Amino acid sequence: MKIITKNGATYNSLSVSIISDLIKSVKTLVAIVSDDRKLNYKDNGFFKEFIDDITQDELNKGLEVVKEILANERELLKEYFLMFKEVSTEEASLKYAKEFKKDEIDKARDKAIEGGVSFKDKIFQSAEKDRNLLTSTVSLFAITKQVPEGFVWIAQDNTAVPFTLEELTQLGSIMANSVNTNTIKARELKDKVEKAQNLQELESIVWSD
Structure with a gap:
């Protein structure tokens, strides 16, 4: 399992403080991808830019992990879910919104x-x-x-x-x-x-x- 953000950064593990920084400073979501998943980058001449081809299923798995870590941080989880809804299908948003409700x-x-x-x-x-x-x-x-x-x-x-x-x-x-x-x-x-x-x-x- 690999943890990757929407801007292409990867993590070995997550914590409340890391997720808080991703929400408030970086403003990015977390996705969980398989170990053999190829991550794609584009060379723009200065650095390799991540090509965001993260799927809804990978975002869903990321939310599941974030939910577990932020179980006692309800307000932070709400902020994360607001970002999740902005880039997710209505089906996925409704599914998790029902769980939160x-x-x-x-x-x-x-x-x-x-x-x-x-x-x-x-x-x-x-x-x-x-x-x-x-x-x-x-x-x-x-x-x-x-x-x-x-x-x-x-x-x-x-x-x-x-x-x-x-x-x-x-x-x-x-x-x-x-x-x-x-x-x-x-x-x-x-x-x-x-x-x-x-x-x-x-x-x-x-x-x-």
């Missing part, structure tokens, strides 16, 4: 699920570890059918809120409902993403609170 929806779903739930005029943390702890607590006290005297559950603002076993169960139900509702919402939006026929239609699909 699905990732965006998944992140919005997780944020909604883990962003806390409202109960007893307080916001309670609702990340997976919080939901698991609540489930374990309810199961423990279900044996005696009551919580210890003076039992409290800590709200997101670190205040201690008195809870009965029934109220703990209600809080668990609210969290479970949030998981279910937002999971279904994400699934429906991703189904719309799959059916989108063009980039304009795809861009109109957004997560709304």
